[in-house]
Amino acid sequence: MIQVGVDIGGSHIAACLYDSMDKELILDSRSTLHVDPNWEARRVLDTWSAAISNTISFSQHKVTGVGIAIPGPFDYYEGISRITGVNKYECLYGMNIKNELASRLSMPASQVRFINDASAFAIAVSTIGKAKPFRRCLAITLGTGLGASFIVHRKPVFSDPLVPKSGFLYDQLVEGVMADDLFSTRGLIHLYYIVSGKRASNALEIFQAAKKDPLARKTFQLFGQKLGKFLSPFIEKFGAEVLVLGGNISNAFEYFKDQLIAELPINEVHQSGLMDNAALIGGALLVDDSYYQELSDVIKEM
Known part of the structure; x- marks a missing residue:
């Protein structure tokens, strides 16, 4: 078909x-x-x-x-x-x-x-992607904004006491700031400025700089740590067995993987591998x- x-x-x-x-x-x-x-x-x-x-x-x-x-x-x-x-x-x-x-x-x-x-992203990763072996999955996209979907056996979950309202994470507050403003391209750019005093125009610029610039690497490490602390209670409450990441910021996964996992109640954390598809x-x-x-x-x- x-x-x-x-x-x-x-x-x-x-x-x-x-x-x-x-x-x-x-x-x-x-x-x-x-x-x-x-x-x-x-x-x-x-x-x-x-x-x-x-x-x-x-x-x-x-x-x-x-x-x-x-x-x-x-x-x-x-x-x-x-x-x-x-x-x-x-x-x-x-x-x-x-x-x-x-x-x-x-x-x-x-x-x-x-x-x-x-x-759609979450359905793909749970049907043919990295989350296929698992029943309960949290899939997030890190890009222009923070996308999220809680999945049980290939089906998104929205109205369940174990997930936030409508299954959204972007509108959750972190010390008075919306998660969408922190765990997104604009959030990464702002964090890079705080750490380095340098202004970047996009996430790719910071990713490329991280190959040589220790301050760019530190930015990703802090990003991963903050993201892990934010996601941890949602993962624990939902009982997610795996976290799968997509979106353009996930291309820098190697730079924040360790800090992210250190804050989570699970070790199964994967880059989707499906790229833009x-x-x-x-x-x-x-x-x-x-x-x-x-x-x-x-x-x-x-």
Whole structure:
């Protein structure tokens, strides 16, 4: 069965075919297009459908559906955008994106499915990635913001007394500061400035500097220590057996791994290894009808 996985971000869309038999992406089919989140609605939707169509045209077999990982707020079950007040895709607010894309792609709306991007990442790592051998997993993404998903047997958990409200960690406070402002690119940049007095423009710059600069390495060590202290009570309460990291900051895992693990109640901590492909895989897995049926109640909660 050939499915399409889609990853929609603030400035891009990526689509790729996924072979469910071989459990792998067909990377030659990947189509990535730039999107300005402030474009008018028609241009955004036309660009999204163009990327997906480009990928579908690569397949020599019938494509069974499209699974899309997209940040919220979003009505993932009905496919309606609720994004507002965040200076991106405001033009789509209230629109039924499921119907709009299905019409452009000439496929039934039932074949177009949506999921939160952090949950898509977690589903991928727990289905074919480093968390596959474990029942309970916490998967986080460290990048523009802090994404998180608590997983039990491949299913995200949102309304459970063992997890924070809606399964979010980004809005938790750490000494009066939102976790999203600490465990993200901007948080890392600020920490580097405190440690070194130097200003970096992005996480990659600090990562590259760490190869020679002891202050950049110290920044990552402090970042790992603080992150571990923050995550520890959530991991313990939930009973997570493994922590999996993704996002661009996780590329520097070697520099903060020891400090992170030292603060945690578990030793099973892994970089996802799926690079930028996890959300694509997680999206594609939605096309499996039996799995989507298992997830349907969860998706309604997102």
